Amino acid sequence: MKTAEIAQRFLDFFEKKNHTIVPSASLVTDDPALLFTVAGMVPFIPYLSGVVPPPYPRAADVQKCIRTNDIEEVGKTPRHGTFFQMLGNWSFGDYFKEDAIRFAWELLTAPEADGGLAFDPKDLWVTVYEEDDEAHELWRTLTPLPEERIQRLGKDTNYWSTGLPGPAGPCSEIFFDRGPAYGVDGGPATDDDRYVEIWNLVFMQYEITNVRSKYDFDIVGELPAKNIDTGMGLERIAFIKQGVDNMYETDQVRPVLDLAASLAGKAYGAESHEDDVRLRIVADHVRSSLMLLADGVTPSNEGRGYILRRIMRRAIRSMRLLGVEGATFPDLFAASRDAMKESYPEVEADYARLSAYAIAEEQTFLRTLAAGSAILDQSVVEAKNGGGTTLSGSEAFLLHDTYGFPIDLTLEIAEEAGLTVDRGAFDQLMLEQRTRAKADARARKGAIADQSAYREFRALGETVFTGYTELQTESTVLGILVQGQGTDRASEGQIAEIITAETALYAESGGQVADKGLIVGPGYELEVLDVQRPVPGLISHTVEVTTGEVSMGAPATTVVDALNRHSAQQAHTATHLVHAAIRDTLGKTATQTGSLNRAGYMRFDFSWGSALSPETRTEIEDIANNAVRDNLEVTTRVMSLDEAKAAGAMALFGEKYGDTVRMVDIGGPWSRELCGGTHVARSSEIGLVNLVGEQSVGASNRRVEALVGLDAFRDLAAERAIVSQLSTSLKTPREQLTTRISELAASLKAAEKKIAAFEAQALTGRLPQLVESAVAVGTVRVVAQSLGEGASADDVRSLALQVRDRLGIDPAVVALATVSAGRATVVVVTNDAARERGLAAGALAKGAAGVLGGGGGGRPDVAQGGGTDAAALPQALDGIVADVRAATA
Missing domain, CATH: 2.40.30.130 (Elongation Factor Tu (Ef-tu); domain 3)
Structure with missing residues (x-):
């Protein structure tokens, strides 16, 4: 059974159980505490925690996930992968333990002909929280499992919480017994690889507080709305159903593994264990990289981009260790695309872009490996010949700084050679180097x-x-x-x-x-x-x-170019003034983390945890311009680094200093920095500093931008012209403009509300005509009409629901459409009788959206779709009628 088929069986099963089928969220999560979607529950956290009312009582999905905290285990165990897919069914205050257990058992054990996964009950074990008598009894009464295959375990394995105050509860896990060839008898309690966890049912029923650890807390009481959060590993089900030993040998991963083995001239499973591990790493990491690229992540030296770069480079290095020196990504990524496109068509549609990033990254890293590996290998030999066990931090830093050789790769190579790296010394050297700017x-x-x-x-x-x-x-x-x-x-x-x-x-x-x-x-x-x-x-x-x-x-x-140089000098000296002004205003902890100076423009990054108020920005700007007005002397002295530090000079982020340095003073000690740049002779030459922007550039980092000199004057002159034009057009004195514009905005908002009310009233007036337009399609009454242009999707949805209610209890499907700004939108609603005949609004809306060149879906009773091909709207509505006819034939 192919992986894609398993996923579809899961979704089909739960759709029949009245679950809303939810598409996978992106691997790039909106959660500020996470880089990626690391578990199936992440997109549902707002609903599970009660922060956001859930849009549906129950849902099911196949969620893409990335998890790299145990990346070192990839390839070594049968189940660790950086990219994986989690099958989940969710209840938000709807059903609870009994239905969750019944659903899971039915899907796992039902025959394939009936849409099930056909697991033999004798191969399944279950664990429950040791104090959860209710779950234990339900497993015993709802399933044929014997008592000895329902094991009670403690909080460390069978209790779920986030480690923070809030919802928590016991969980019940389902395991597959791979048989005596894979380990000892005794069930999941043995913690042996013989028993593979395939499904975890979390019963979110309590509220906890006074959290001392993930498993030590006080239970306040039961949640007012109990939730079900389940996760079934798609890759784990796939390798069991496909009769292979691990996830790397499943149909979505094995093609890449086999191709990597062919390129390396290796026989997977027939040679060394180390080679098999490397082939599995390649197969996993290529697929993970493909999926990250598809979700918009690109290789870089920070954040998500760094994780992607690390995964890609581990794959490249593994191919090198398998004996392949040249480029392999053009072939490997194409193989992964072909294996994944059935489940994720976007990897094929956008493959030109995805492969371009992958191929470029491989070419760059192969050059890096060629330059850095020889140096590192020599360092390893010298260390071992000298009886040493450690590579110096300075050697690791040289490789990183000069050759772009990643520290994690240096650590891996050193470990393979039986050596360690002086990481503390490396980190200290990194503080003196702005690696991000070097990479750019x-x-x-x-x-x-x-x-x-x-x-x-x-x-x-x-x-x-x-x-x-x-x-x-x-x-x-x-x-x-x-x-x-x-x-x-x-x-x-x-x-x-x-x-x-x-x-x-x-x-x-x-x-x-x-x-x-x-x-x-x-x-x-x-x-x-x-x-x-x-x-x-x-x-x-x-x-x-x-x-x-x-x-x-x-x-x-x-x-x-003298003029360009002078403008750049103005910007660079202005940067020093702004730095001093920021420290005067915010304190000495606001230190530079980056800067850019070019003719007429400067930007300055500094460590600070919150946005600057308009008053603070004005104060910084005033201090800098007061320094310009005071015509401070700019002096440069060349001295030893120790002398400069003794004089109080700041050694700035990202600069690498030798024994001799240049110290730049502006107004004596008011601004004293080590700097190799060029500067004006006196601060008055800057002319003007105009702060034009302030924003966040990462955790605890802010950025201010300013125009300098003539560019600053021109910007202020442009603003003055705009103010003058507004004052003339509105016949309002400049000092009263803000009040006048606020009044106009309020008037416009009120007018828009009135117009919207009139439009909604006009739509409601069409209700009788729409009800009369219903046609009989078999035993179903169908309304499929376009409302023309201009109606909002909310108004169309409201009208469609009213039409459905007027049609009574007989089977009815209502599809109403509108066009706005060239985009067509179709809203589909069904009543209970229509859904009993298999007519789901989500499926009908999705089909119509496909005709319109877009996408759609939703609940079985209410759904929406749309696309940019508004001219195809008649065909889309006709298609809904045809789908109803086919479903009721």
């Missing part, structure tokens, strides 16, 4: 060469940066690279990297973007597109050859 810079470099290409140029010495005092510097071309490869010349129209001995052009760092400018020499001119430091001490210019041809050894003059 690498991503923007495009054609920047592999670092090995710079070795010979760096061996000639450091590039001398003269831009602190000069805007033009004469030098010599030391190196030329085109598409990452060294060459002796670059011709007109080509994009190249140019290395010179000296440069006046500032390389992007410390939040300040690279200079704009030119490189000129005899017979050629180069437009500078970017300036970076690809390796420490070396500056590389990405250029377009606009005139002539540049060759190795040619004279070269670097020329800075």
Whole structure:
């Protein structure tokens, strides 16, 4: 029985038990405490906790889940997977223990011909909470299970709570006995892999308080509305029904495993245990990555993107350990797509986008592995030869910072070699490095060469940066690279990297973007597109050859765009002022976590846990502009790091400092920071700081944005023009504009309410005509009409319910449609007699929505669908009539 068929049988069964079928929520949850949907209950938490009234009394779903807390167990056990699907049936104050147990037993043991899963009762065991006499008695009386196969267990296994005050209750778990070949006898109480938990029934019946631990709390009393929360692992049911040993061998996962084995020239199950584990890791992680990409997650260095990147890179490394050096994702992801598309058609429809991310990530990481693995392997050899058991934190940091080698991968490789990593030292070094900015810079470099290409140029010495005092510097071309490869010349129209001995052009760092400018020499001119430091001490210019041809050894003059540089200096110095103003206003704990400075614009990220009030923003802006007005001197001193720290200079987030540093003072100690950027000579040169935005950029981090100098003035001038236009149009003095606009908004809202009331009244007036339009389709009366344009979905739903009520107790289906802003909406309602004949509103609405090029669904009695093809509305309504006719034939 295929996995998709098992899922459909589950949904069909519970739909017949009057459950609303709910589509899977996204893997990306709205819960701020979670990165992903980690369990089937997550989307229902608001209903289970009573925070939000449930829209239906009972529901069933197949929920996509991602869980990575036990990622190290993937491939080693039969049931651990990062992506899994949870079958769930839910009751919100409707049925309770008796029906939950009856439903579960019926579905599991009913014959396949009757829609069941046909488990043999002799293979099933049940556990209940040791004090739950009611559940024990129900299992004993509702099922043929003998007493010895109903085991009582404690709170640690058979009691559910969140670990917080709120709902809780006992649970009952159903296990499948795989037989004596898989372990010892004795049932689930033995905690042996022989007994696979397939279904957990949670009886949410108590309210708890004074929670001391997940299993130590006080019960206040029973909940006013008792809930049922169940979860049955789809992958676990699949591997049992398909007669295989684990979830990796099921029909949705095995194709990727087999392809990985073929690419590696391995025989799964016939060679080493380590190879089998690696193949299972690949199969699981490729599928998990595909599903995360389908739900909008993309690889990155933080949050959900980091988890995805880690999963993908574990798959790549596992293929490397299996002996495959080249790219495999184009094949593996296609195989996973084909295995999953029956259950999730979106992975096929959106595959071009999904595969592009996957393939790009693999290409990037293969380059990272090639550069970092050789260094790490050498470090491992040296450590072991020297009798050591630990890799230094500085070595791990070098791999991470210079080569982008993930720390978790370093930890895994070290562990495989019998070594540990000095993680404490690594973490300390990470505090001195802004890894996020490093990653972004690498991503923007495009054609920047592999670092090995710079070795010979760096061996000639450091590039001398003269831009602190000069805007033009004469030098010599030391190196030329085109598409990452060294060459002796670059011709007109080509994009190249140019290395010179000296440069006046500032390389992007410390939040300040690279200079704009030119490189000129005899017979050629180069437009500078970017300036970076690809390796420490070396500056590389990405250029377009606009005139002539540049060759190795040619004279070269670097020329800075003076106006752009000055505007960038204004922004960078303004950033220091804003930082000082924030610390003056909020306190010393508000420290910088990031910044960006470019001509006319600055943004500043800082540690703070709440939004700034308008008054606080104004105060920060005033302090910064007062510093501009005071014409403070900006001085720069070069000194040792110890001297700078002794002077009170701030070592900022993301900067990497050597023994010698530049300390920038503005107004003496008022603003004193270590900074390698360029600045104006006095604060008055900034002109104006205009804070234009403030927002959250993550947990406990805020961001302010400002326009600086002429850009700030232009923005204020634009606002002044808007205010003037409003004042003229509304014939209202400027100081009274806010009051006048509020009055107009209130008047407009009142008018909209009146219009809506008139429209609703007009729709209600059509009630008799709609009732008279009912036609007999077999024994069912059907109304299928379009109401034209403009009606709201709520009004259409209300009218459809009124029409249904007027049609009486005989079987009736009402489908009313409207069009708004080019989108068609269809509302379908059915009465009890129609539903008894198998006519569910949700199915009818879904079918109509498909004709309209959209989606839909809902409860059996009321449902809604729609789409963008409004012209197909007549066909959609005709389709509902045809579906009724077919169902009643």
